[in-house]
Amino acid sequence: MKIYKHPEQEAWAELLKRPEIDSTSLFETVRVVLDEIKQGGDSAVIKYEAKFDKVQLQSLAVSEREIIEAEQKVEPALKEAICLAKSNIEKFHQAQRFEGKKVETTPGVTCWQKAVAIEKVGLYIPGGTAPLFSTVLMLAIPARIAGCAEIVLCTPPNQEGCIHPAILYAAKVAGVSKIFKAGGIQAIGAMAYGTESIPKVYKIFGPGNQYVTAAKQLVGLREVAIDMPAGPSEVEVLADETANPRFVAADLLSQAEHGVDSQAVLITTSSELLNEVLSEVEKQLNELPRKEIAAQSLKNSKLILVKNMDEAIAMTNEYAPEHLIIEAANYMQLADRVVNAGSVFLGHLTPESAGDYASGTNHTLPTNGYAKAYSGVSLDSFIRKITFQEITPQGIEAIGPAIEIMAANEALDAHKNAVTIRLSELK
Incomplete structure (x- = not known):
């Protein structure tokens, strides 16, 4: 991790840069695949599943039997955890229901809004280095609460043509309508254009690698809406001398293990804490199964010492982190001054992992500084508001x-x- 002490404000923009991935160079490759999916439908998806995911598929649809068998393979403790998370995510998103009010703007002129669900939504769940069944809950539950008539999920199978049982179980309990074995560019293209098996949807949600990101950007220009611009995941910990260095190190590493292009940043007013965190990161890193991934990510990560909390808040709002953890004595007062962040975690006992899984908030959030203009996924992401007026x-x-x-x-x-x-x- 790189250490910066008392950087001048003129240097912040360069200092706070994310790892750069130029997806424009991928566009030609992605466009070729998308065009084939548009023309060839299922056969093209199956072709690219063989090429990219190294699997020979006879059918793209996941059968009811596969879902039943998957449920039997998920251990009871994980089922309980998934159901707890489901309950909390439901509570939080149900509270976001829109209540339109009629407004008489002038005597005899009445205006109002009605919330209407997007009828068909597509959810993309990556199948790379980890089975992201939590993302199934984060996307499918608000879609169901919103009233989306058709919730389509695409996720890549393994080389035996199977999808991780926890993903299938989460999809079942969350209310997904149809599940398909398709990953990467071909999954995005299938949901954008529609194939013989996979329905065309009106909006696509979900994270993915740089190829998925490029595919979403291209289909989002004309064919379908997308949730938000996406990039590598990131966390910032804002801490003072009261923070526990073990907690801070664990929080930084929990983000670093996402992928080699993830970024973890500590902004602190305490030189002593900074040194303790650096030592603790090295200690905890060696105990992680995903040590190699986290170690690569830490090369993009930074420990920054600032003069005071005013400077720390100003730098935080400039960085606009996807996840912000405030581990400081006066965290509520500091939280009031945050204007640019995807999701904020307050106090010493609130890790970012809570929002990733089970507190109830949504973990699909704007990255790469887009928190300055975008919100994370919420119930509103799955609805449209239609205005009415009567004169x-x-x-x-x-x-x-x-x-x-x-x-x-x-x-x-x-x-x-x-x-x-x-x-x-x-x-």
Whole structure:
């Protein structure tokens, strides 16, 4: 990990850069695969499953029998954990239900909104170095609560053509409609265009590698909506001298083990804590099964010493982390000053892992500084808001003249006439 002490503000932008992955160079490869999926449907998906996932598939759909068999393979303790997480995620997202109110903007003019679920959504669950069954819960549960009629899930199988049992079990308890064996670019293309087996959806959710990210960007230009821009995962720990260095090191490493391009950042006002965390990271790293991945990630990671908490908060808001853990004595006051972050974890006993799995908040969050403009996935991600308005004779007489004047001044005479003829009927 790299150490920086009292960096000047002019150097922050360079200091806070993420590991750069230029996905534009992948676009041509991705575009070729997407075009084949669009033209060839299931046969093209099966072809690329053989090429990229090294599996020969006869069918893309997961059968009911496979789901039943998977449930039997999941150990009871994991089932209980998944069901606990499911319950908390449901509670948190159910509380986000939209309640539209009718507003009379002028006597006789009433306006309101109605929340309507996106009818068909696609969920992509990576199958790379870890089975992300938690992401199934994070995406499928709010989709079901929102009322999405069709929830389609794609995830790559292993070389025997099987999907990890925990992913299938999570999909069942979360309410997924259909599950398919498809990964990477071909999965994104299948959900964007539709194939003989895989339905076309209206919006695609879920993380993935740089090829998946590039595929989502390309299909998002024209074919389908996507959840948000995505990049490697990241965490920032904001800490003072009261923080436990063992906790801080564990939090940094929990992010580092995600992937070699993940980033972990400590911003602290305590020189002593910084040194203790560095020592503790080295100690804990050697005990991790995913040590090699975490070690690569730590090369992108930084320990930053700042003069005071004012500077720490300013740097945090500039970085706009996906995950922010505040391990400081006055964490609630500091939290009030955070304006750019995906999800915030408060106090010494609130690890980022809680949000990843079971506290109830959603772990699908904006990365790469996009927290300055994007929210994480929520119930709103799966709905649209349609506006309605109703105007009575009193209402059109009240606002009609203003509409006529505004339309005339924009040289849109047909707009003006739509009001004028109505007003003339009322005389």
